[in-house]
Amino acid sequence: MSHQASGSAPILCAHLLDTALRKLSMVRDAGDAEAASICSPQDLVALVNRLNREGVTVHRRLSPSVLDPHAENGRRSEVSKLV
Numbered sequence: 001m002s003h004q005a006s007g008s009a010p011i012l013c014a015h016l017l018d019t020a021l022r023k024l025s026m027v028r029d030a031g032d033a034e035a036a037s038i039c040s041p042q043d044l045v046a047l048v049n050r051l052n053r054e055g056v057t058v059h060r061r062l063s064p065s066v067l068d069p070h071a072e073n074g075r076r077s078e079v080s081k082l083v
Contacts, residue, residue: 017055
Protein backbone atom coordinates (compact mmCIF):
# COMPACT_ATOMS: atom_id res chain seq x y z
CA MET A 1 0.00 0.00 0.00
CA SER A 2 1.27 3.41 -0.82
CA HIS A 3 1.97 6.01 1.84
CA GLN A 4 -0.96 8.08 0.49
CA ALA A 5 -3.43 5.47 1.73
CA SER A 6 -2.05 5.11 5.24
CA GLY A 7 -2.85 7.17 8.29
CA SER A 8 -6.43 6.70 9.35
CA ALA A 9 -9.19 4.12 9.25
CA PRO A 10 -11.43 6.07 6.82
CA ILE A 11 -8.51 6.58 4.43
CA LEU A 12 -7.59 2.90 4.64
CA CYS A 13 -11.22 1.91 4.04
CA ALA A 14 -11.39 4.26 1.05
CA HIS A 15 -8.25 2.67 -0.39
CA LEU A 16 -9.63 -0.86 0.09
CA LEU A 17 -13.03 0.09 -1.30
CA ASP A 18 -11.49 1.59 -4.42
CA THR A 19 -9.38 -1.51 -5.02
CA ALA A 20 -12.36 -3.85 -4.51
CA LEU A 21 -14.66 -1.83 -6.75
CA ARG A 22 -12.11 -1.57 -9.55
CA LYS A 23 -11.52 -5.33 -9.41
CA LEU A 24 -15.26 -6.04 -9.36
CA SER A 25 -15.81 -3.73 -12.33
CA MET A 26 -13.12 -5.47 -14.38
CA VAL A 27 -13.79 -9.10 -13.42
CA ARG A 28 -17.54 -9.36 -12.94
CA ASP A 29 -18.72 -6.60 -15.24
CA ALA A 30 -16.00 -6.78 -17.91
CA GLY A 31 -15.23 -3.12 -17.29
CA ASP A 32 -12.43 -1.51 -19.19
CA ALA A 33 -9.15 -1.08 -17.40
CA GLU A 34 -7.21 1.98 -18.37
CA ALA A 35 -4.38 1.33 -20.77
CA ALA A 36 -1.01 1.90 -19.18
CA SER A 37 2.46 1.88 -20.62
CA ILE A 38 4.65 0.14 -18.07
CA CYS A 39 8.29 -0.02 -19.14
CA SER A 40 9.98 -0.18 -15.76
CA PRO A 41 9.34 -1.01 -12.11
CA GLN A 42 9.13 2.74 -11.47
CA ASP A 43 6.31 3.03 -14.04
CA LEU A 44 4.36 0.33 -12.19
CA VAL A 45 4.89 2.00 -8.82
CA ALA A 46 3.80 5.36 -10.27
CA LEU A 47 0.63 3.79 -11.73
CA VAL A 48 -0.32 2.05 -8.48
CA ASN A 49 0.33 5.19 -6.43
CA ARG A 50 -1.75 7.30 -8.83
CA LEU A 51 -4.67 4.84 -8.79
CA ASN A 52 -4.54 4.69 -4.99
CA ARG A 53 -4.38 8.48 -4.68
CA GLU A 54 -7.29 9.01 -7.10
CA GLY A 55 -9.41 6.32 -5.41
CA VAL A 56 -8.84 7.74 -1.95
CA THR A 57 -9.65 11.24 -3.23
CA VAL A 58 -12.99 10.06 -4.62
CA HIS A 59 -13.93 7.95 -1.62
CA ARG A 60 -13.10 10.69 0.90
CA ARG A 61 -16.42 12.17 -0.22
CA LEU A 62 -18.26 9.26 1.40
CA SER A 63 -19.50 9.46 4.96
CA PRO A 64 -17.64 7.67 7.74
CA SER A 65 -20.62 5.36 8.30
CA VAL A 66 -20.26 4.10 4.73
CA LEU A 67 -16.51 3.57 5.07
CA ASP A 68 -16.15 2.31 8.65
CA PRO A 69 -16.40 -1.50 8.87
CA HIS A 70 -17.21 -1.09 12.58
CA ALA A 71 -20.09 1.32 12.10
CA GLU A 72 -22.06 2.49 15.12
CA ASN A 73 -25.10 0.57 16.34
CA GLY A 74 -23.65 -2.75 15.18
CA ARG A 75 -24.60 -2.13 11.55
CA ARG A 76 -22.43 -3.66 8.88
CA SER A 77 -21.01 -0.95 6.68
CA GLU A 78 -21.11 -1.03 2.92
CA VAL A 79 -17.37 -1.66 2.87
CA SER A 80 -17.59 -4.72 5.08
CA LYS A 81 -20.21 -6.16 2.72
CA LEU A 82 -17.77 -5.85 -0.20
CA VAL A 83 -14.48 -6.98 1.35
